[in-house]
Amino acid sequence: NAGVTQTPKFRILKIGQSMTLQCAQDMNHNYMYWYRQDPGMGLKLIYYSVGAGITDKGEVPNGYNVSRSTTEDFPLRLELAAPSQTSVYFCASSQVGGGGYEQYFGPGTRLTVT
Amino acid sequence: AQRVTQPEKLLSVFKGAPVELKCNYSYSGSPELFWYVQYSRQRLQLLLRHISRESIKGFTADLNKGETSFHLKKPFAQEEDSAMYYCALVASGTYKYIFGTGTRLKVLA
Numbered sequence: 001n002a003g004v005t006q007t008p009k010f011r012i013l014k015i016g017q018s019m020t021l022q023c024a025q026d027m028n029h030n031y032m033y034w035y036r037q038d039p040g041m042g043l044k045l046i047y048y049s050v051g052a053g054i055t056d057k058g059e060v061p062n063g064y065n066v067s068r069s070t071t072e073d074f075p076l077r078l079e080l081a082a083p084s085q086t087s088v089y090f091c092a093s094s095q096v097g098g099g100g101y102e103q104y105f106g107p108g109t110r111l112t113v114t
Numbered sequence: 115a116q117r118v119t120q121p122e123k124l125l126s127v128f129k130g131a132p133v134e135l136k137c138n139y140s141y142s143g144s145p146e147l148f149w150y151v152q153y154s155r156q157r158l159q160l161l162l163r164h165i166s167r168e169s170i171k172g173f174t175a176d177l178n179k180g181e182t183s184f185h186l187k188k189p190f191a192q193e194e195d196s197a198m199y200y201c202a203l204v205a206s207g208t209y210k211y212i213f214g215t216g217t218r219l220k221v222l223a
Contacts, residue, residue: 004157031209033211035213040123040215041215042118042120042200042212042213042214042215042216043200043211043213044213045210045211045212048209048210050209058210059210090158092158102160102163103150103160103211104159105157105158105159106157107157108157
């Protein structure tokens, strides 16, 4: 199993550009999550999904959109990139949401907006 | 609001010395608590969870509800323990993890 995969690994965007961060998992997990990690800060939840067709906002959803058309994929869309979105983005999945269940993380995408 | 605090950004210890990474949380209910670790050039991964009451790689963590703490401890640090450690909380009945800001542990030879 590849686990959780993310593409791209690195990306530089100009202000106002848009892009999609890809995330896929091959563990048949229902729950998937997107986090961002700013320098010196903890991970903050952007969006999460409890199954195909179901998504919900996390702590910092502004400026982002997600979709979950399949169990495997959970792409994160940035419509109008801003310097404040410069961060490292992590995707994660878990078999069941909530406590007691391990989250499996992807390797991260480092995004710079200039 | 729920919050996880890791007061130390960096903790340096010598090999063989005891290690304690501090984690305090703010939550009125019964939380689920975890420690995640990220070794150099590797992904963030689960180290241990409080409900399992397990010891992983010599690390243990005890939930102290009175002090709202979940400190990570190891009696004898090893160089391969050098990594970034994150404490995380999940409020009961939710799917949302709340992470602390992390502590970088450096074990010196």
